[in-house]
Amino acid sequence: MCPSPRRRFRIVIDGEAADIGTAAELAVALDVLHGHHDRQVLEQLGPHLPEIVAEPPGLATVLSALKPPDQICLIEALGARLADLVGGAAALSQILARIADVAVEQRLLAGIGRDGLRRLIQSPRDLAAALEWVYGQCDAVLLDLLGIDYVAGLLESGSDLSLLLRTLDRERQQELLAHLGWERLVGLVRGRRDLAYLLRALPADASRRLLERMSRERLAALITTRRHWQEVTRLLEADEVAALRERLGEGPHAA
Secondary structure, three states, X not given: OOOOOOOOEEEEEOOXXXXXXXXXXHHHHHHHOOOOOHHHHXXXXXXXXXXXXXXXXXXXXXXHOOOHHHHHHHHHHHHHHHHHHHOOHHHHHHHHHHOOOHHHXXXXXXXXXXXXXXXXXXXXXXXXXXXXXXXXXHHHHHHHHHOHHHHHHHOOOHHHHHHHHOOOOHHHHHHHHHHHHHHHHHHOOOOHHHHHHHHHHOOHHHHHHHHHHOOXXXXXXXXXXXXXXXXXXXXXXXXXXXXXXHHHOOOHHHO
């Protein structure tokens, strides 16, 4: 069965007409107009824009052809289809990487909404990749839309948490750590990698407090040989190594 032919939609600018059916064609039309009539093009295409954009590469292509005010216009025109047109976590990160305006990022995230973002972001790596490309207070917007309970629920290990901590400012780190609590933080340390990555990613005061809340016996069970000690400490700063050595004592593994 042959697929249905793609529909095409006419625009008229300064008496010149063109038919647009794909995101690539729309981007070419916008490029030819040199940004002088972008809003007119978007307004004429209006409710047909979701059909024209069609998929994540199309959304990225059209956004790249627009200036920030018109990027917001496109995002608003896509409406409830926006999350579907973003498609997945990798595409979200790629789109955020192409946007250099805080207001546009905020409108994109708000337009996707909580349910859409939770469909797109389903792992700490997904979230860390998105956070890497947001500006200003957009990290707060993203985390607030997802909800801190949802974010906490993504975490299964200290390595997971370290990914997020490296992408957050100090204020947001403190909020997340306070929500998790020390019992949960200690529970996320499943092995030496978790311990090393968490000690490296946590603020210095939090690193010390994490070590204080882990028993010497548990730490010694994780680091039983000199090789284990080297695996952990090669990732740490000198003061973190000193704090760990003090907590463990002077066993042969910490010589």
